[in-house]
Amino acid sequence: MNDRYESNATLDEIATRLRSSRRVILTTHAKPDGDALGSSLALGLVLDQLGIETQIWYMPPVPAMFKPLLAGMDVRLADGSHLPDPDYDDLVVVLDTGAVPQLSHIYPWLETRTDHIIVLDHHIEGDVGVADMRYVDRTAAATAEIVADLIDCLGDGPDRRTAEALFLGIASDTGWFRYSNVTPRTFEHAARLLRAGVDHYAIHDMSDQQHQKSRLDLMGRALASLELALDGRLAIMQLTQDDYRESGASIEDGHGFSELPQQIGTVKVSCLMAQNRSDHVKFSLRSKAGADAIDVNELAKRFKGGGHALAAGARFQGTLDEAKLALIQEVAQILGTD
Incomplete structure (x- = not known):
């Protein structure tokens, strides 16, 4: 058994598994940031378009400025008293983390079904026991970059709403393209998302210009x-x-x-x-x-x-x-x- 936190599946393999699922639960680390929220929302939107029943479970607090993006999605909050159905036996995707401490309230539910879990992450560290199937790309500036590539494997490119979610994830995790994790791939994704109709100023205004x-x-x-x-x-x-x-x-x-x-x-x-x-x-x-x-x-x-x-x-x-x-x-x- 490989106990290193690294990929053990390709995006094509993950896309195939997603397509074969009737239902998918998406979740991410506690207190989701722009990348966690953007990458999970983008994947949820695409799965919905494919006719796959999708729930997104967040561990609060969810920043208020992001809530309008989630309109129309089946979004639920996991805390000590609310968790997914204990009899759920279909696929789970954990995004932007693979670390047990960051999964907080939802981990006791996750740990009983690791053979049904996929991790998509770009962090250096994680726990291999969280999921049987992992795609870990440390060269990605954001998990949203990974999800953008996965969406290509699932079929057509992103529509405008999905592109907005992906842009939020990439832009926020790169400090609006200032950080050293920015690569040519990052700008290539950004350019493609802008061509899909993203209003980059509106995304920045929503996420960084609405504080008290x-x-x-x-x-x-x-x-x-x-x-x-x-x-x-x-x-x-x-x-x-x-x-x-x-x-x-x-x-x-x-x-x-x-x-x-x-x-x-x-x-x-x-x-x-x-x-x-x-x-x-x-x-x-x-x-x-x-x-x-x-x-x-x-x-x-x-x-x-x-x-x-x-x-x-x-x-x-x-x-x-x-x-x-x-x-x-x-x-x-x-x-x-x-």
Whole structure:
């Protein structure tokens, strides 16, 4: 048995299995982002067009700005009290993750039916036990790129609505085509989706220009907390429970803040530390690309987290001060300055 998290099936094989199914359940990681939502919605739309009964199960919260895209789809929320039918015996597709911790509430339901599960993912790390059939492409900038290729295997190219979902996934996971994960393939997909009728400005406006003032208040607090360590190579921002409460913002409002300190020339790694509870801290880690880039996936694994080489996350059991000290020690060790 191959215990490496890698592909063990082709997209053509996955397309064949999808076509032979009467029903398909789609799901993704908890707190779906643009790629998770866009890739699952795009595949759901195509399966519906093929006459395959499709449900999409998300683990909340689903960002409010994305909900209009889901109109007309059979979308359900999985939490501790609501899960898919225990007698369901058809196909399940997990998108944009293969990691058990990210599957949260729905994993107890998934783990009893691995022989009916397909994983489509572009992340470095995952758990091979989640699914018997996997397609993992670490060169894809987004899982939406994989789904775009899968849709080609299923038949005709995407219609406008499907193209919008795919564009959301690709654009959001590349920072609107700014990140180092962008490849010629990424732009080729984007060009094709624009030709299918996507209004790229409308997608950007919907996903990135509909925040509340509370998000900017929270951003100000994060920037005010900014500290540099290790000769300016590590930037740390902290948000406390009081920061969230007093600004009226949520944990999700801090999305993207960890990138802000990378505007400082000396910074190689930046981290936003968000306090969920007095003894629980979430790390959002970012690294600058380049020959001397620090692999924050490897850094996150030291805290039992993971993600991509340049973007990863982890959780720390302890106070913010303890979390900051632990992070500085680990980064110093990686840099050889401990």
